[in-house]
Amino acid sequence: MDEKDKSLNPQSEPEEKQGQDEKKNTQKEKPDFTPEQQDWINGFVSQTKAEAKREMEDYKKQIDSTISDTVNQKLAEQERRAKMSAEEKAAEDRKELENENRQLKAKIEYNDRLSYGRSIAAQYNVPTTMVERLVGADNQETESNMKDFASAFNSAVQSGVDKRLAGNNQPQQGATVSVDSNKSLNDLSLDEQTKLFHENPDLYNQLARR
Template structure:
C-alpha cells in the first residue's frame, strides 16, 4: 500500500512541478505593448525561417556531395570491372606513382619553406612573405629573398629621401588594387614596392591586416 502511494506521489509531483514552472515563467515574463510583441514575433519568426533555410541548404549541399562521391565510386568500379588483370595492375601502379609524386612534391615544398624561413631574418623578410618568395630550389629562394630585400630597401630609402628633401605634399592615391580585405600577402612584390613608394601609410595599414 505504501509503495502504491509513493508511486502516485511520484507521478503527481513532476506534473505539479511543471505547472509551477509555467506559472513562474509567466509571472517573470515582461509586459510588451501589442506593437512590441508583434515586432518580437516577426523577429523570432524571421530568424527561425532563416535558420531553417540555412539548414535545408546545408543538407542539400551535403546530400549533393555524397551523391557525387557515390557516383564517382560507382563509375570507378565500373571502369575497373572492364579491365583485365594486367590492366588493373598497371592502373594500380600508375595510381601509386601519382600519389608518390604528390607526396614528394609536398615534402620538397616543405623543405624549401623551411629553408626560406631559416634565412628570412638574414634578409629582413617578414615570415608572411616567405611562402611567396620560395623558388624551385634553395638557390632560387635565396635569390628571391635578395631581390625582395633590395627592392624594399630602395623603396624605404626613396621615402626617406623625399621626406628629407622637405616633400610634405599630401600623399596621392595609389594605382595598386587594395580593395576589399586585401593584405600585403595578396599583392605581388612589384605592387608592394609601388604601394610603399606611393602611399606608405596605406602600406602600413595593409601590413597590419
C-alpha cells in the same frame, strides 16, 4: 473531513486555503494579450517553425544528394574497373601511385625551401610575411629572391628618407606604387610588392590574405 478530523488537524484548513491562494496568484500572473497581439505571436511562432522545417528539409536534401552522388561515383568506378583487365588495373594503380608520390615529393621539397627561406630571412631583414612569396624553385633561387627583396626594400627606405630630408619642394621620383585593391600579390612584380610593403603595409597584408 469530519469535525473530529478537523479538531485533530487544526493546521490542515489554513494550508489548503494558502495553496488555493497561491494557485490563484499564479493564474493572475499570466500576461494578457489583445487578440491582435496574440495573432501576431501565433503567426511569428508558426513562421519560425515553418522556416526551421524548410531549413531542415533543405539540409536533408543536400545530404541525400551528396550521399547519392558519392554512391553513384563509387558504383561507376567499380563498373569501370570491372571492365578492365588485370594488367590495365595494375598499370592504372601504378600511375596513380606515381602521381601521389610526385605530389608528396613536391610538397616536401617546397617545405624544405620554405624552411630554408625562413632560416635566412633575418639575415636579409625579410619580414616573415614575405617569405612564402620569395620561395624559388631551389634554395639558390630562394636566397636570390631574398637578396633582391632586401635591395629593393633598402632602396625604397633610403628614397623615403632622402625625400623627408629634402622636404616637399622636390617632385617624387617613382617611389610610390599604384595598386588596385582588387588584385592579389601574385599579380604584382617583386619590386612592386617590396614598394607596397614599405609604403602601404595595411594594403599589402590585405592582398597577402587573398
